[in-house]
Amino acid sequence: MDIGIAGKIEEQLTKHGVAHVRFDKVTPDPTYSQAELGLDLYQREGCDGILAVGGGSPIDCAKVIAARVTNNKPIKRLAGLLRVWRTPAPLFAIPTTAGTGSEVTVAAVVSDPVDHKKTPLMDPKLVPLMAALDPSLMTELPPHITAATGMDALTHAVEAYLSLNATTETDAYAIAAMKLIHENLISAYKDGKSLKVRLNMAMASYYAGLAFTKASLGYAHAIAHNLGAKYGTPHGIANSLALPHVLSASVPSAKAKMAKLAMIVGVGDEQWDDVTNAQAFVDYVVSLQDAMSLPKTMAEIQQMDVPDIAKRAVREARWNYPVPHYLSLRECEQLIEKIKA
Ligand SMILES: [Fe+2]
Numbered sequence: 001m002d003i004g005i006a007g008k009i010e011e012q013l014t015k016h017g018v019a020h021v022r023f024d025k026v027t028p029d030p031t032y033s034q035a036e037l038g039l040d041l042y043q044r045e046g047c048d049g050i051l052a053v054g055g056g057s058p059i060d061c062a063k064v065i066a067a068r069v070t071n072n073k074p075i076k077r078l079a080g081l082l083r084v085w086r087t088p089a090p091l092f093a094i095p096t097t098a099g100t101g102s103e104v105t106v107a108a109v110v111s112d113p114v115d116h117k118k119t120p121l122m123d124p125k126l127v128p129l130m131a132a133l134d135p136s137l138m139t140e141l142p143p144h145i146t147a148a149t150g151m152d153a154l155t156h157a158v159e160a161y162l163s164l165n166a167t168t169e170t171d172a173y174a175i176a177a178m179k180l181i182h183e184n185l186i187s188a189y190k191d192g193k194s195l196k197v198r199l200n201m202a203m204a205s206y207y208a209g210l211a212f213t214k215a216s217l218g219y220a221h222a223i224a225h226n227l228g229a230k231y232g233t234p235h236g237i238a239n240s241l242a243l244p245h246v247l248s249a250s251v252p253s254a255k256a257k258m259a260k261l262a263m264i265v266g267v268g269d270e271q272w273d274d275v276t277n278a279q280a281f282v283d284y285v286v287s288l289q290d291a292m293s294l295p296k297t298m299a300e301i302q303q304m305d306v307p308d309i310a311k312r313a314v315r316e317a318r319w320n321y322p323v324p325h326y327l328s329l330r331e332c333e334q335l336i337e338k339i340k341a
Contacts, residue, residue, distance in 0.1 A: 005053060026038075026057055028234065029235075030110050032075045034061055036068070048090070054096050055095065055096060055099070059102040061108075066088035083123065088125055093131045094137065099148070099149025100205065103133075104127065106124050118228060127213075133206060136198075139194075139198055148240065150188065151292075155243050156211065157177035157212075158261065161178070162218060162250060165214070173210040176204075177211060184201050219246040219313065220242040223336060224242055227241070229312075245338050247278075267281065301339065310336055
């Protein structure tokens with residue numbers, strides 16, 4: 001009988017005398033109410049810590065539950081920057097996808113299902129105390145999830161590298177992530193059984209998380225969060241859709257760094273100028289989409305929704321992301337229309 005990943009971990013907890021209770025009410029894009037349900041269970045059972053197992057959604061939800069255990073105020077008032085005043089309940093993470101890097105980041109994203117807004121909580125206190133990366137938990141991930149989560153990790157690395165907050169340290173993590181993704185993502189997509197390839201992707205996601213938790217993100221995430229909030233688009237798919245267009249729009253302001261990315265993944269040429277190399281990197285991202293049969297456009301986007309999605313994305317970027325060039329509302333609308341086409 002297949003007892004699943006959670007069952008196997010529970011067996012180990014029991015074997016080692018650790019009392020536990022399972023909370024499995026978290027869906028993709030977790031909501032405020034799911035986190036409050038988890039808090040109820042935590043308090044009712046007299047828990048003294050949380051072990052989050054899964055992709056970004058369960059780990060993010062666990063971060064919010066841990067914060068709520070010690071901070072008696074509505075989640076809305078914990079959202080934003082540095083608003084988790086008291087140290088959360090002890091939190092540990094075992095990621096089962098290689099993408100979000102949530103096991104190492106300061107961020108947790110939860111949704112308000114009423115106004116369709118995704119609300120990030122950002123505070124260093126939300127970083128789990130420890131994380132275990134075990135590739136044997138990732139070998140059963142289906143190819144389309146491997147592709148989408150891998151593109152999320154790629155977007156973290158790229159946006160952190162292009163951020164104005166990037167440092168020598170975050171660049172080193174972003175480059176390490178880029179190299180691992182370049183060398184392993186397609187293999188993980190085609191044959192996910194290799195432990196070596198899965199571990200390399202888990203490390204890539206971890207390094208990309210270390211890069212963006214300090215250097216921050218950019219417009220691909222601003223647009224992806226708002227596509228996700230409006231249409232429920234999986235986060236990795238939304239990032240994959242947005243990234244080539246965001247990168248094309250970034251060439252004038254970030255060509256030198258984009259040219260370096262082209263060299264890192266072996267599609268650049270030192271004889272070329274920065275703009276040509278930067279464009280080669282955009283083409284490389286598109287080639288990853290092709291190799292993993294990822295969508296290039298999104299038919300669900302309604303023309304009447306474009307101004308609102310753009311307005312929210314522009315606002316999210318302005319308040320949160322130190323990008324090389326801030327888009328005007330019209331530029332952002334045009335970019336979203338390219339994803340829609
Ligand atoms: Fe992401």
